[in-house]
Amino acid sequence: MKISGLPTPCYVVDEALIIKNLTILRNIIERTGVRILLAQKAFSMYALYPLIGRYLCGATASGLYEARLCAEEMVRPLAEQNIKCENHIFSPAYKEEDFEDILCYCDHIVFNSWRQVEKFGTRAKAAGKSIGLRINPQCSTQKGHAIYDPCAPGSRLGITIENFRDSVLFRKFFPLLDGLHFHTLCEQDSDDLETTLDAVEEKFGEYLSHMNWINFGGGHHITREGYDIPRLERCIRRMQEGYGLTVYLEPGEAVALNAGFLVSSVLEIQGPAEKRRQGFGGNSVDDGLRIAILDTSAACHMPDVLEMPYRPPLQKSGQPWEKAYTYRLGGPTCLAGDVIGDYSFDAPLQEGDRLVFEDMAIYSMVKNNTFNGMPLPSIVLKQESGEYKLIKKFGYEDFKGRL
Numbered sequence: 001m002k003i004s005g006l007p008t009p010c011y012v013v014d015e016a017l018i019i020k021n022l023t024i025l026r027n028i029i030e031r032t033g034v035r036i037l038l039a040q041k042a043f044s045m046y047a048l049y050p051l052i053g054r055y056l057c058g059a060t061a062s063g064l065y066e067a068r069l070c071a072e073e074m075v076r077p078l079a080e081q082n083i084k085c086e087n088h089i090f091s092p093a094y095k096e097e098d099f100e101d102i103l104c105y106c107d108h109i110v111f112n113s114w115r116q117v118e119k120f121g122t123r124a125k126a127a128g129k130s131i132g133l134r135i136n137p138q139c140s141t142q143k144g145h146a147i148y149d150p151c152a153p154g155s156r157l158g159i160t161i162e163n164f165r166d167s168v169l170f171r172k173f174f175p176l177l178d179g180l181h182f183h184t185l186c187e188q189d190s191d192d193l194e195t196t197l198d199a200v201e202e203k204f205g206e207y208l209s210h211m212n213w214i215n216f217g218g219g220h221h222i223t224r225e226g227y228d229i230p231r232l233e234r235c236i237r238r239m240q241e242g243y244g245l246t247v248y249l250e251p252g253e254a255v256a257l258n259a260g261f262l263v264s265s266v267l268e269i270q271g272p273a274e275k276r277r278q279g280f281g282g283n284s285v286d287d288g289l290r291i292a293i294l295d296t297s298a299a300c301h302m303p304d305v306l307e308m309p310y311r312p313p314l315q316k317s318g319q320p321w322e323k324a325y326t327y328r329l330g331g332p333t334c335l336a337g338d339v340i341g342d343y344s345f346d347a348p349l350q351e352g353d354r355l356v357f358e359d360m361a362i363y364s365m366v367k368n369n370t371f372n373g374m375p376l377p378s379i380v381l382k383q384e385s386g387e388y389k390l391i392k393k394f395g396y397e398d399f400k401g402r403l
């Protein structure tokens with residue numbers, strides 16, 4: 001299959017680009033002995049789990065379903081090749097009815113409060129699990145994305161030092177803990193990790209030497225051009241050498257960053273006919289901004305474009321008005337704000353043209369939805385050989401089946 005023959009919309013994940021990211025991560029594992037896990041919530045394309053499990057040390061889950069997916073698609077197939085992968089889980093609160101299954105699938109179970117440790121910790125330890133508590137070092141290092149800041153005041157994610165140390169449950173359950181977990185970064189570099197580690201040590205330092213491991217969470221933009229890997233490795237060694245800890249990282253983004261595309265087709269060009277005849281001009285809708293309706297939707301297929309929000313990179317395009325022909329690219333749903341962004345092109349767009357959005361492997365297929373009865377994009381793997389392989393196609397039954 002060639003790219004021009006792919007059904008649209010479709011996500012195309014490029015195996016060679018995934019391997020490029022995995023190689024960077026693998027080299028850090030080999031240099032430092034850190035344990036790196038895939039955070040499945042960012043990227044759960046399990047066709048690639050056997051590959052990912054050969055480079056990384058396992059995966060982490062946000063709940064029972066992701067934990068089971070890791071068990072079925074990474075741990076089990078690789079165990080047949082004598083490769084051992086770890087299966088970790090963190091949830092703000094576990095459900096009693098899920099917990100037996102979680103004990104079957106997971107090696108590490110991270111809790112969010114002492115009350116959760118009281119409810120489930122003894123059972124987890126009796127089942128031979130390594131258990132941890134998520135801490136909140138109250139150290140916000142990011143500006144901009146408040147909904148992605150677990151250190152914001154009132155955060156429900158992680159236990160503060162006051163609630164950790166001053167709880168009546170501390171004395172009884174502290175000896176049960178094998179590790180501490182924090183996750184406070186989002187698309188950040190290792191200088192912010194270093195700042196966070198300072199806060200972790202300042203607040204929780206006296207407890208670290210009682211632990212076996214520390215988990216630095218995700219949000220490390222390790223595979224981004226210019227990320228400071230030596231500083232990350234110094235952070236890892238600081239915890240290894242200072243406290244004798246095994247260090248875990250659980251990046252999601254970094255595993256599949258810039259390794260996938262969303263290919264869509266132009267359905268129609270709309271805009272003032274008069275202006276269109278005159279050639280291009282103007283800088284607003286009323287002024288002649290043309291609209292291209294695509295067969296992909298920001299709201300349904302790339303929800304982070306609206307949630308973050310951000311303007312995804314698009315191949316062969318420029319900033320609005322940078323090139324000769326500018327269009328507002330929108331989806332076919334009813335939502336007025338279902339707009340991917342304004343982009344310019346060297347030549348006028350035509351019906352049937354293909355547009356290729358970049359960096360669409362992460363937080364895309366795991367978050368998409370069928371609002372308005374929108375079809376879900378197919379999932380395609382561009383294999384290392386260059387061949388395209390259709391992994392999954394969705395239809396009406398996938399829409400109906402969720403309702």
Ligand SMILES: *Cc1c(COP(=O)(O)O)cnc(C)c1O
Pocket residue numbers: 039041042090183185186187217218219220250251252253254
């Ligand atoms: C989201 C999340 C991750 C992965 O974050 P990325 O930004 O995708 O690297 C890891 N651990 C936890 C607990 C998370 O919530």
